[in-house]
Amino acid sequence: MSPLDHYGLDQHWLTEFEKLSQKTILARVVRVDRGEFDAVTDSGIVRCTGNNICTGDWVTLDEHSLRLSAILPRRTAIERASAGSTSETQVLGANVDTVVVTVASDTALDLGRVERYITLAWGSGGVPVLAITKNDSGSVDEERILAAAPGVAVCSTSAVSNGGIDSLTEHLRGTVALIGPSGSGKSTLGNALLGGPAFTTGATRDADGKGRHTTVHRELVPIPSSGLVLLDTPGLRSVGVQGSEDAVASAFSDIEELAAQCRFGDCAHEREPGCAVLAAVEAGELTERRLGNYRKLLRENAWATSRHDARARSEKLREYKQISKSLRRKYAADGKVR
Numbered sequence: 001m002s003p004l005d006h007y008g009l010d011q012h013w014l015t016e017f018e019k020l021s022q023k024t025i026l027a028r029v030v031r032v033d034r035g036e037f038d039a040v041t042d043s044g045i046v047r048c049t050g051n052n053i054c055t056g057d058w059v060t061l062d063e064h065s066l067r068l069s070a071i072l073p074r075r076t077a078i079e080r081a082s083a084g085s086t087s088e089t090q091v092l093g094a095n096v097d098t099v100v101v102t103v104a105s106d107t108a109l110d111l112g113r114v115e116r117y118i119t120l121a122w123g124s125g126g127v128p129v130l131a132i133t134k135n136d137s138g139s140v141d142e143e144r145i146l147a148a149a150p151g152v153a154v155c156s157t158s159a160v161s162n163g164g165i166d167s168l169t170e171h172l173r174g175t176v177a178l179i180g181p182s183g184s185g186k187s188t189l190g191n192a193l194l195g196g197p198a199f200t201t202g203a204t205r206d207a208d209g210k211g212r213h214t215t216v217h218r219e220l221v222p223i224p225s226s227g228l229v230l231l232d233t234p235g236l237r238s239v240g241v242q243g244s245e246d247a248v249a250s251a252f253s254d255i256e257e258l259a260a261q262c263r264f265g266d267c268a269h270e271r272e273p274g275c276a277v278l279a280a281v282e283a284g285e286l287t288e289r290r291l292g293n294y295r296k297l298l299r300e301n302a303w304a305t306s307r308h309d310a311r312a313r314s315e316k317l318r319e320y321k322q323i324s325k326s327l328r329r330k331y332a333a334d335g336k337v338r
C-alpha cells in the first residue's frame with residue numbers, strides 16, 4: 001500500500017496525473033512554508049520547493065529536483081476574501097470533502113458568525129457539518145444553531161469525555177477540514193478524531209538523499225482507521241465571503257425557499273405585498289437578525305465579486321498596454337511608423 005492511499009488518493013487523481021508528463025511523481029501537499037512544502041509521495045514525505053500551493057493540493061513534482069511541476073485542478077477549495085483593501089483571496093485548504101465548522105459551548109453564541117462560516121463552507125464545494133465543541137463545559141441553544149444552519153448536520157461533542165465523536169465521524173467523508181474561530185477547539189477535536197496524537201515522523205526518501213526527514217507538525221494528517229484525512233486550519237479573525245452567491249443561497253436555503261413563494265419574482269423583501277419572507281418574519285418563523293445577515297452577506301459577496309472583476313479588468317488592460325508597447329517597439333525597429 002502506498003502512503004498516498006492514506007491521504008485520499010483515488011481514481012480521479014490517478015487519471016489527472018496520467019494526463020501529465022511521465023517524468024514527474026504524484027504527491028499531495030501536507031504542509032506549506034514559504035517557498036517550500038512537505039508533500040507525501042509513494043515513498044513517504046519529502047521536502048519540496050515551489051510556490052502558490054496550498055495544503056491539500058494534489059501536485060506533480062520533478063522526480064529529481066522535487067520541484068513543483070504542476071498543480072492538479074482543485075476539486076474544491078476553502079477560500080476567504082482577505083481582510084484589507086486587496087481583492088486577493090486566501091485559500092485555506094484544497095480538495096476538501098467535508099468542512100467541519102466548530103462552535104464552542106463555552107463562549108457566547110454568535111449566530112451571525114456561524115452563518116458566515118457555514119457560507120464559507122458551502123462556498124468551498126465541500127459539505128459542511130457543524131460540531132458543537134466543549135459540551136462538557138457549557139451549553140448552547142441547539143435549536144437556534146439548527147435554525148441558523150438549515151440542511152447541515154449538527155453534532156454536539158466533547159473532546160474531554162469523547163462524547164459525540166463517533167456520531168460526528170459518521171458524517172465525515174474524505175478529506176475533512178476543521179474551520180472556526182480561534183480557541184473554538186479545532187485542534188483538540190482533530191486529536192479526538194485521530195484517537196491519539198498525530199504521527200510525528202514520515203518516511204524519508206533516503207535512497208537519493210533528496211528528501212529530508214520531517215518531524216514537524218503537519219497540517220494534513222491521515223486517520224488510517226477510518227480512511228479520513230484531517231486538515232487543521234488556523235483560527236481566523238475575519239471571514240470575508242466572496243465570489244459565490246450560490247454559497248449564500250445554500251447557507252440561507254430557508255430564505256431562498258420562502259422567496260420562491262413571493263408574489264413578485266423580483267421581490268426585494270422590503271415592503272412588497274405578498275412577500276413570503278416578510279410574512280415569515282411577521283409570523284416569527286424567521287428572525288430579523290437572520291434576514292439582515294443574509295442581506296449583509298449577499299452585499300458583501302457582490303462587492304467582493306465586483307472588486308475581483310475590476311482587478312481582472314485592470315490586469316487585462318495592463319496586458320494590452322504591454323502588447324501594444326512591444327508592437328510599437330517592433331514597428332519602430334522595422335522602420336515602420338504607426
Ligand SMILES: Nc1nc2c(ncn2[C@@H]2O[C@H](COP(=O)(O)OP(=O)(O)OP(=O)(O)O)[C@@H](O)[C@H]2O)c(=O)[nH]1
Pocket residue numbers: 133134135136137157158159160161180181182183184185186187188189233234235236
Ligand atoms: N472542557 C473542554 N475544553 C476543550 C475542549 N476542546 C478544546 N478545549 C479547550 O479549548 C481551548 C482551545 O482549544 P484548541 O483546540 O486549541 O482550539 P483551536 O480552535 O484549535 O484554536 P486555534 O488553534 O487558536 O485556532 C484549549 O484550552 C482546549 O483545551 C473540550 O471538548 N472540552
Ligand SMILES: [Zn+2]
Pocket residue numbers: 259262263267268269270272274275276277278
Ligand atoms: Zn419577498
